Amino acid sequence: AQSVTQLGSHVSVSEGALVLLRCNYSSSVPPYLFWYVQYPNQGLQLLLKYTTGATLVKGINGFEAEFKKSETSFHLTKPSAHMSDAAEYFCAVSSGGSNYKLTFGKGTLLTVNP
Amino acid sequence: DTAVSQTPKYLVTQMGNDKSIKCEQNLGHDTMYWYKQDSKKFLKIMFSYNNKELIINETVPNRFSPKSPDKAHLNLHINSLELGDSAVYFCASSSTSGRLNEQFFGPGTRLTVL
Numbered sequence: 760a761q762s763v764t765q766l767g768s769h770v771s772v773s774e775g776a777l778v779l780l781r782c783n784y785s786s787s788v789p790p791y792l793f794w795y796v797q798y799p800n801q802g803l804q805l806l807l808k809y810t811t812g813a814t815l816v817k818g819i820n821g822f823e824a825e826f827k828k829s830e831t832s833f834h835l836t837k838p839s840a841h842m843s844d845a846a847e848y849f850c851a852v853s854s855g856g857s858n859y860k861l862t863f864g865k866g867t868l869l870t871v872n873p
Numbered sequence: 874d875t876a877v878s879q880t881p882k883y884l885v886t887q888m889g890n891d892k893s894i895k896c897e898q899n900l901g902h903d904t905m906y907w908y909k910q911d912s913k914k915f916l917k918i919m920f921s922y923n924n925k926e927l928i929i930n931e932t933v934p935n936r937f938s939p940k941s942p943d944k945a946h947l948n949l950h951i952n953s954l955e956l957g958d959s960a961v962y963f964c965a966s967s968s969t970s971g972r973l974n975e976q977f978f979g980p981g982t983r984l985t986v987l
Contacts, residue, residue, distance in 0.1 A: 793975075795978075797914075800981075801980060801981070802877075802963060802978040802979050802980045802981050803916075803963065803965075803978040804978070805975060805976075805977075808975060847914055849916060859904055859906070859921050859923065859928065859929065859967065859969075860918055860921065860929055861918065861976060862918075863915070863916040863917070865913070865914070865915050866914045866915070866916075868914075
């Protein structure tokens with residue numbers, strides 16, 4: 760069974776500040792990890808993903824995440840927040856292969872203050 | 874060109890009614906999904922079809938019946954609607970070749986049961 764825990768249902772930062780959204784996962788097999796973003800009243804958009812290889816992955820809009828197996832973590836960061844980053848962020852895990860199921864965390868709402 | 878589209882975008886109906894939501898993808902993917910997002914934004918997979926074959930069926934009431942007439946379409950029919958069915962339903966698709974498990978989401982259908 761897989762699970763995802765996102766610490767902090769709501770994170771608030773100032774514009775220009777570092778964004779750090781935390782994600783820890785549980786998986787019995789090597790995981791595939793994803794971050795999705797959901798803007799208000801919209802569907803989910805893939806920010807970045809880790810499958811194999813380099814553990815630091817870069818995504819769209821200046822976001823990046825690092826897979827740390829020893830910590831079972833996949834935290835999302837961005838050096839400088841922009842007002843347009845305000846959205847709901849979801850971390851998800853999959854076991855890959857023929858298992859297509861994505862298990863999502865409960866989401867973290869990011870607000871950016873001017 | 875919309876990659877994953879859903880109709881309708883909003884659906885308001887009375888308890889006990891039967892309703893359908895339609896999903897189409899023009900990405901050439903072979904796998905499609907239905908997810909439910911509740912009022913707390915929690916996303917949970919309901920069903921998945923690969924090449925028109927049901928491969929994931931989570932613990933969803935029998936009142937929910939997916940139908941995949943072809944690889945590009947996955948519809949969701951709901952019988953005897955209940956108040957608890959109110960949610961946003963997202964369709965998604967992915968390919969079993971190439972970018973494994975990168976799921977592309979539709980804009981969602983907001984279902985309100987009165």
